[in-house]
Amino acid sequence: MEREAVAKRIGERGQILGHVLLATTAILWGSSYISTRLTVGEVPPLLLGMLRGLLGTLVVGIAAWWAGEPLRVPPRVWLPLAGLGALGVGYFYLGLNLALQWTTATTASLLSLPYPALTALGSWLFLKERLRPTQAAGIGLAAVGATWLTLATAQEGVGGAWFGNLLALSITVAWTIYTLLGRRILPHLSALTATFHMMLAGTLLLALGAGVEFLRGARPHWTVETILVTLYLGAVCTGLGYAFWNRGLSLVPAAAASTYLYLQPVTVLALAIPMLGERPSLGTIAAGVLVIAGTALAARPTGGD
Numbered sequence: 001m002e003r004e005a006v007a008k009r010i011g012e013r014g015q016i017l018g019h020v021l022l023a024t025t026a027i028l029w030g031s032s033y034i035s036t037r038l039t040v041g042e043v044p045p046l047l048l049g050m051l052r053g054l055l056g057t058l059v060v061g062i063a064a065w066w067a068g069e070p071l072r073v074p075p076r077v078w079l080p081l082a083g084l085g086a087l088g089v090g091y092f093y094l095g096l097n098l099a100l101q102w103t104t105a106t107t108a109s110l111l112s113l114p115y116p117a118l119t120a121l122g123s124w125l126f127l128k129e130r131l132r133p134t135q136a137a138g139i140g141l142a143a144v145g146a147t148w149l150t151l152a153t154a155q156e157g158v159g160g161a162w163f164g165n166l167l168a169l170s171i172t173v174a175w176t177i178y179t180l181l182g183r184r185i186l187p188h189l190s191a192l193t194a195t196f197h198m199m200l201a202g203t204l205l206l207a208l209g210a211g212v213e214f215l216r217g218a219r220p221h222w223t224v225e226t227i228l229v230t231l232y233l234g235a236v237c238t239g240l241g242y243a244f245w246n247r248g249l250s251l252v253p254a255a256a257a258s259t260y261l262y263l264q265p266v267t268v269l270a271l272a273i274p275m276l277g278e279r280p281s282l283g284t285i286a287a288g289v290l291v292i293a294g295t296a297l298a299a300r301p302t303g304g305d
Helices: 002-039 045-067 075-099 105-110 115-127 133-155 162-188 191-215 224-251 254-276 282-299
Strands: none
Touching: 002 075, 002 105, 002 224, 002 254, 045 075, 045 191, 045 224, 075 162, 075 191, 075 224, 105 162, 105 254, 115 162, 133 254, 133 282, 162 191, 162 224, 191 224, 224 254, 254 282
């Protein structure tokens, strides 16, 4: 009985750690929308994505070395990790950086809101994960807020940036697939080792695109600001962010983990007003509050979980 009690306490602590890591990652990734929007006009989008991935890979590699974790993985594991990297790094940065050339940071972040509902559906269909009634109600409440947010944003005048919006929405679909696949792959590997190989694969894919971009004449305009923002995007938002997210994903069920990304657009809204001059309406703010309420309800632990 004593061993069971100790194991239960360890499990509860792991759950708490997982929730903290996921929430921190969502806030970091929210800030990355602002940073990317500030930089993508000065640095070509594929080059920016490649540098972000490269810096993130270096940070994760150093962290793994510091922790004494081997970076070698069996060949049979690298291919699935490469697939995760293509979705969660390569295509994510490609879609995000291109989308932010045509749409606002606020709109792009709001279009990430269907992700938890898609993940919950996929978890039920493919991972056989159970949804608590309170969790399902929270996801439903947040989905109502997400729909309201999307409509309010469109009414505020997105500016016909439908191509950018579609790219941003496609990122949501890709990240849903990444999360579902990651639930099967990542728990069996060290978080740092898995993240290193995943990011390396995605960065190589982005390097190919950046090479084509360079041949077509795209050149960066480096300033102190763009250098600092690129370093922040790569080292903090990417290196630490992916390590935190993958570790949290190994401790928290996929459907519960997905709700934390509701914090991402909230972070964007809070930063976009002073830094980008974006002015959401009262309806948008009210809808954001509804999303937060749904997220809190969906993520709240109950007895037996």
